[in-house]
Structure formats: C-alpha cells, structure tokens
Amino acid sequence: MSGRRYRTAIVGTGGIAVAHAQALQGLAHRADLVAVADVDVSRAKTFAERWNVPHAHDGVTELLDAQQLDLVHLCTPPEQHAPLALRCLRAGASVLVEKPPTLSLAEFDALAAAEHDSTGHVATVFQHRFGSAATRLRRMAAAGELGRPLLATCATQWYRDDDYFAAPWRGTWESEGGGPTMGHGIHQFDLLLSILGPWREVTALAARQARPTDTEDVSMALVSFDNGAVASVVNSVVSPRQTSTLRFDYEHATVEVEHLYGYDDKDWTLTPAPGHDAVLAGWTAEGDNIPSGHAAQLGAVFDALDRGEPPPVTLTDARRTMDFVAALYASAFTGERVRSGQIGPDSPFATRMDGTGAPWKETSTP
Incomplete structure (x- = not known):
C-alpha cells in the first residue's frame, strides 16, 4: 500500500452522514475529513462541530471551489445524487454515493459517460x-x-x-x-x-x-x-x-x-x-x-485508490x-x-x- 492520506468531504449532513463520519473516524490513519457541505449551512456547522471537521460550506460549488478533494461522500436525498456526482467528476474528485446512485438507468448511463471523461471515479455504497x-x-x-x-x-x-x-x-x-x-x-x-x-x-x-x-x-x-x-x-x-x-x-x-x-x-x-x-x-x-458496514467498504475504497484502481462498487458492478x-x-x-x-x-x-x-x-x- 502507498500509505497515502486522502482528503475527504461529506455532502449532506442528515442521518446517513453519521455512518460515514464514524467510518472515517475509524480510518483516521488513512484519511482526513476536511470539510462538510449542506444546503442548510447551520446544520453543516453543527455537524462539523460534532465531528471536529475544520470547514463547513453551504453547497457543493463552494466546497469544490475551496477544497482540493480526493473523495466526496454524497449523503443527500437520492434526486441530488447524479447532479452532484457529475459536478464532483468535473472537478476531478472521486465520489462515494449512497444508494440508489441515480434515479434511473438513463441518469446512470450519463454518470458512467462522465466518469469516462474524468480523472475521478464513482463508487456506490453497497456495504453488505x-x-x-x-x-x-x-x-x-x-x-x-x-x-x-x-x-x-x-x-x-x-x-x-x-x-x-x-x-x-x-x-x-x-x-x-x-x-x-x-x-x-x-x-x-x-x-x-x-x-x-x-x-x-x-x-x-x-x-x-x-x-x-x-x-x-x-x-x-x-x-x-x-x-x-x-x-x-x-x-x-x-x-x-x-x-x-x-x-x-x-x-x-x-x-x-x-x-x-x-x-x-x-x-x-x-x-x-x-x-x-x-x-x-x-x-x-x-x-x-x-x-458489514460503511467502514468495511471504505477500507476497500482506500485500498483500491492506493493501487490506482477504481474503488468498489464500480459503476459497472452497480449497473447490474x-x-x-x-x-x-x-x-x-x-x-x-x-x-x-x-x-x-x-x-x-x-x-x-x-x-x-x-x-x-x-x-x-x-
């Protein structure tokens, strides 16, 4: 393994974001949770204080402008998954997106096309x-x-x-x-x-x-x-x-x-x-x-990134x-x-x- 540390951020600070923060806390030797973002910036700040995250932003645009990120955790409601993942890919950041990754096969295939043109990757949270x-x-x-x-x-x-x-x-x-x-x-x-x-x-x-x-x-x-x-x-x-x-x-x-x-x-x-x-x-x-759980999958994600490989579960796997x-x-x-x-x-x-x-x-x- 490379021993590289990854700069990560969580977008969406509702209930499932806690599972991601806990997983990152358990993998603190491999990654730094440097920022969170939410359309409700007060909720983002409360979440950041709880998990000792240095930066809180009021949306993905501000987050991507302010931070150089290796991995973005998308924990928003499903309708926002594809649009936000596309923005992260355009910024060259890899994305770990909660299920379902998109609302439709058409959205899914558009996301796969964008991944092909990006240095980033998309992985779906299927932790079981x-x-x-x-x-x-x-x-x-x-x-x-x-x-x-x-x-x-x-x-x-x-x-x-x-x-x-x-x-x-x-x-x-x-x-x-x-x-x-x-x-x-x-x-x-x-x-x-x-x-x-x-x-x-x-x-x-x-x-x-x-x-x-x-x-x-x-x-x-x-x-x-x-x-x-x-x-x-x-x-x-x-x-x-x-x-x-x-x-x-x-x-x-x-x-x-x-x-x-x-x-x-x-x-x-x-x-x-x-x-x-x-x-x-x-x-x-x-x-x-x-x-089974987010920590197990996130560890596998970092292992893949260390090897220079797309992180699991890839879009090819998730499409089935x-x-x-x-x-x-x-x-x-x-x-x-x-x-x-x-x-x-x-x-x-x-x-x-x-x-x-x-x-x-x-x-x-x-």
Whole structure:
C-alpha cells in the first residue's frame, strides 16, 4: 500500500452522514475529513462541530471551489445524487454515493459517460458486500466447494410508518426513484446478485398496501440466473417484525444470514448436506470477523485508490443491480417477464423507474 492520506468531504449532513463520519473516524490513519457541505449551512456547522471537521460550506460549488478533494461522500436525498456526482467528476474528485446512485438507468448511463471523461471515479455504497462472511461465501462458491447454486431467497421486511414518509422527498418517484425496491431492499438483493452473479430474467409484482406514497410499499420478484439458480426477492416497509434474510441452497450446503441493518459472522450459518460435512472446514476457517458496514467498504475504497484502481462498487458492478431494479418495476407494471439488458434507452423504464405508470395511480381518488 502507498500509505497515502486522502482528503475527504461529506455532502449532506442528515442521518446517513453519521455512518460515514464514524467510518472515517475509524480510518483516521488513512484519511482526513476536511470539510462538510449542506444546503442548510447551520446544520453543516453543527455537524462539523460534532465531528471536529475544520470547514463547513453551504453547497457543493463552494466546497469544490475551496477544497482540493480526493473523495466526496454524497449523503443527500437520492434526486441530488447524479447532479452532484457529475459536478464532483468535473472537478476531478472521486465520489462515494449512497444508494440508489441515480434515479434511473438513463441518469446512470450519463454518470458512467462522465466518469469516462474524468480523472475521478464513482463508487456506490453497497456495504453488505464487504462483510467477511459474504467474502467467504463468494470465495467458497467460486472454488466449487459448495456445489452448484440451486435456490435462494432474499427478504427485506422492514417497517416504516406514515410519519417516516412525511419528509417531502420520501415516497415519490421524482425524488426517491421508487419505494422499498429502490431504497431499502436494494442492499440485500445487491448482495444476492454479488454472490449469484449475472441474473437472466425477472417476473415481479409491486403493490401499495398501506403507506401514503406514490411509490410501492411492497414488491416481490422471481429471478433466474445464468448459472441456473432461481431466487425469490421480497421488499417491504409494512412488516412489523423487521428482518433482513438471505438463504442460499447449494448442492452441498445451505448458507443463510438473518440480521436487520448489518451483520457479522455470528449472524450466518452453514448447514452441510448429508455426506458433505467437509464444507464446514472452509466455512469455519480462522480469519478476521469483519462486520458489514460503511467502514468495511471504505477500507476497500482506500485500498483500491492506493493501487490506482477504481474503488468498489464500480459503476459497472452497480449497473447490474440498477438494471434489476428497473426490470422488476417493468415486470410489475406491465405484467411481462423482463430479461437482463432488455430495458434500452427507448424504454419508458429507462428514464423513470415507474415507466408506464404505477397501476394504483390510475385508480387513486383525489
């Protein structure tokens, strides 16, 4: 490693910014948090005082004019992600952007084009990829130790009440890009996709069951993969007993995790199939217990920058997940199966995740 120290800044000082500040604090030997910015400058100053950040700015323009930055953490509402990331790329700064990275595939592809013309890079926060258990599972699966992947289940069943959606940017296609598919379950099924690899086809439904939103509050999907595996995916914000679960059934073992907002090794179990107890040795091998979280991903980001490589999760990696989101909505709203890569630039689902329109919008009463 180069031992280089990175100059970083946080844009948007709401709740998720705390996770970024904590992660940076734990990596203080590798990076300096030199500035924060927020459209509410008083909130930026309060955040800066709390985390001992020397500079607070009232927006990205002032931030980029005043600071020479290596990495900008975008912690704003989703509708601001793409415009702000584009401005950072034009300034030559790399960006670590919270999910979803953009509101649409069209925005995503515009961001990828801008990255190509910049010295900076864009990485999406998909921190569940980086826990040691997920890393171990990917290694064992790639080595063939678990046999063929057969079946998987992925469920994000969370609870968000009406007050949660009182924030004006929540629950709308224009500002959040979608409901729990886009903003909540995306972490779990991104991990699913990172383990099972390229997906082939999705059949889905989405519904607005209880919340006063324009978007769905529940979605479900059946997915097939290039490697022959099949999976179910559930995303909900109407589930009083909250849980985040993943289960992978391979030929030689079942591997599963249950947690809520983050896991460590103790949340995972491996159950060998009869006659395949040997797989336990690979699973229980000595190693660091690294929890999933922003610190784990940020460490990997700095490792990549030290090597002169694009930081994870790259736009190439994240596009598979965003294509899945768009395909889920397209299937749910058209009633058709949707293949990977089917949503081209001329599709209405490329420019907006609700595409042809959510079916409940037509039946809503004033």
